Amino acid sequence: MHIYPDAKAVVRALAPDEPIILNRPHAAARAARFFVQKFPGKSLYAVKANPSPDLLQVLWENGVTHYDVASIAEVRLVRETLPGAHLCFMHPVKTPRAIAEAYHKHGCRTFSLDTLEELEKIVAACADDAGNPATDLKLCVRLRVSSEYSELSLASKFGCDLTEAPALLQATRQHCDWLGVCFHVGSQAMTPFAFVQAIERARAAIADASVVIDMVDVGGGFPSIYPELDPPPLEDYFEIIHKHFEALPIAYNAELWCEPGRALSAEYSSLVVRVEKRRGEELYINDGAYGALYDAAHVGWKFPVKALEDDLIKPEIGFSFYGPTCDDADFMEGPFLLPEDIQAGDFIEVGMLGAYGAAMKTGFNGFGNAEQYVVEDEPMASLYRGDRVLPASDNVVSLR
Ligand SMILES: *Cc1c(COP(=O)(O)O)cnc(C)c1O
Numbered sequence: 282m283h284i285y286p287d288a289k290a291v292v293r294a295l296a297p298d299e300p301i302i303l304n305r306p307h308a309a310a311r312a313a314r315f316f317v318q319k320f321p322g323k324s325l326y327a328v329k330a331n332p333s334p335d336l337l338q339v340l341w342e343n344g345v346t347h348y349d350v351a352s353i354a355e356v357r358l359v360r361e362t363l364p365g366a367h368l369c370f371m372h373p374v375k376t377p378r379a380i381a382e383a384y385h386k387h388g389c390r391t392f393s394l395d396t397l398e399e400l401e402k403i404v405a406a407c408a409d410d411a412g413n414p415a416t417d418l419k420l421c422v423r424l425r426v427s428s429e430y431s432e433l434s435l436a437s438k439f440g441c442d443l444t445e446a447p448a449l450l451q452a453t454r455q456h457c458d459w460l461g462v463c464f465h466v467g468s469q470a471m472t473p474f475a476f477v478q479a480i481e482r483a484r485a486a487i488a489d490a491s492v493v494i495d496m497v498d499v500g501g502g503f504p505s506i507y508p509e510l511d512p513p514p515l516e517d518y519f520e521i522i523h524k525h526f527e528a529l530p531i532a533y534n535a536e537l538w539c540e541p542g543r544a545l546s547a548e549y550s551s552l553v554v555r556v557e558k559r560r561g562e563e564l565y566i567n568d569g570a571y572g573a574l575y576d577a578a579h580v581g582w583k584f585p586v587k588a589l590e591d592d593l594i595k596p597e598i599g600f601s602f603y604g605p606t607c608d609d610a611d612f613m614e615g616p617f618l619l620p621e622d623i624q625a626g627d628f629i630e631v632g633m634l635g636a637y638g639a640a641m642k643t644g645f646n647g648f649g650n651a652e653q654y655v656v657e658d659e660p661m662a663s664l665y666r667g668d669r670v671l672p673a674s675d676n677v678v679s680l681r
Pocket of ligand 1: 327329330349371372465467468469500501502503540541542543544636
C-alpha cells in the first residue's frame with residue numbers, strides 16, 4: 282500500500298471523491314508500548330473500539346497479547362488475525378452457541394458474566410460431549426459501577442448490583458479455579474478517581490463474599506485527548522489504580538488487568554472529508570453521523586479539524602457540519618474551527634478518529650466507502666509523545 286507523508290499529500294495525489302481514513306501505525310505502536318510498559322498489570326485491547334486487522338497486528342507486535350472480544354464475529358476475527366492471542370469474551374450476555382464456539386473451537390477460556398443464568402449458560406456450553414464440566418474456565422463477575430466521571434456512560438446496561446454480587450461470586454467460584462471481578466467506569470473517564478470509586482465497590486463485594494479473588498480487571502475508560510477534553514496524565518491513573526489494587530483483600534498473587542479501547546486506538550486514525558457545499562457557517566461534508574463521525578453527531582464530541590488547502594486565510598471561525606445522508610439528524614454541531622474563507626471543494630482532516638470512528642461507518646443511504654492509507658506524520662494530539670503541556674492543575678487529581 283502506498284504510504285504518504287500526511288493528509289495534504291494524500292489530497293494532492295488523489296483529490297478523493299469519497300472520505301478517506303488515514304492510519305498511523307507508529308502512533309498505535311507507541312500507545313501499545315506505553316500500556317505494556319507502564320500499566321502495572323496486563324492490558325487487554327477492547328476490540329470494539331476499532332477492529333481493523335492492521336491495527337490488531339500493530340498492537341500484537343508491540344506487546345499486547347490479550348484481546349477483549351464481545352461477539353462471536355470479534356472472536357473469529359482476532360483468532361484469524363492473531364493465532365497466538367488470548368481471547369477474553371467480556372460481554373456479559375452471550376448466546377450458548379457463541380460461548381461453545383469460542384471455547385471449543387477458538388481456545389477462549391475467559392468469560393465474563395453478571396447473572397446466575399449466564400453462569401449456567403457458560404458452564405453448560407463449555408462442557409464436553411459426555412457432559413463433563415470444563416475444569417479450566419476463568420470467570421469474571423462484572424460489577425455495576427458509577428459512570429459519573431466519564432463522558433460516555435456504561436453504567437446502566439451491565440453489571441450486577443452490589444447486593445447480588447456476593448452470592449454470584451460464591452456461585453461462580455464453584456465452577457472455576459480462577460475467579461476475577463471486572464467493571465467499566467464509562468468511556469473517556471476524565472479523572473483517575475473514577476477508578477478509585479469503582480475499586481472501592483469491588484472491595485465491598487469481595488469482602489462480603491469471602492471468596493478468593495485471582496484477578497481484578499479495571500476495564501476500559503482510559504481517556505484520549507480531544508478539544509475541551511484534556512485529561513490528566515495516564516501515569517496518574519496507573520499509579521492510583523495500582524495503589525488501591527494493592528490494598529484489596531485478594532489472593533497474594535492476584536493479577537491486575539485493564540481493557541483499554543479508546544486509549545490504544547484513538548490516535549491511530551484520522552479522516553479526510555471534502556466540503557460539498559457551504560451555507561453560512563454550515564459546511565456540508567461527505568461523512569457524518571452514519572459514518573466515522575457518529576460521536577460528533579450523537580454526543581456532540583468536538584474532534585480536532587484542520588483545513589488542508591494552503592491558500593486559506595485566518596482567522597478561524599466555528600462551523601457546524603452536515604453529513605452526506607438525507608437525514609436531518611446527520612448533523613454535527615461542533616463548533617469546528619476552520620478558516621473563514623473555506624468553501625465547497627476544500628478538504629478537511631478530522632483528527633483522533635481511531636476509536637469509535639472508523640469502526641462506526643455504515644452503508645446507510647449509499648455512503649460508507651472509505652479507502653484507507655498509511656501516513657507518517659503525528660496525530661493531531663497525543664498522550665504518548667512526551668511533549669504534552671498538561672492541563673490546568675484544577676483538572677489534575679492529587680495522588681496524596
Ligand atoms: C467498550 C468496552 C471497553 C473499552 O472501553 P474504552 O472506554 O474504549 O476504553 C472495555 N471493556 C468493555 C467490557 C467494554 O464494553
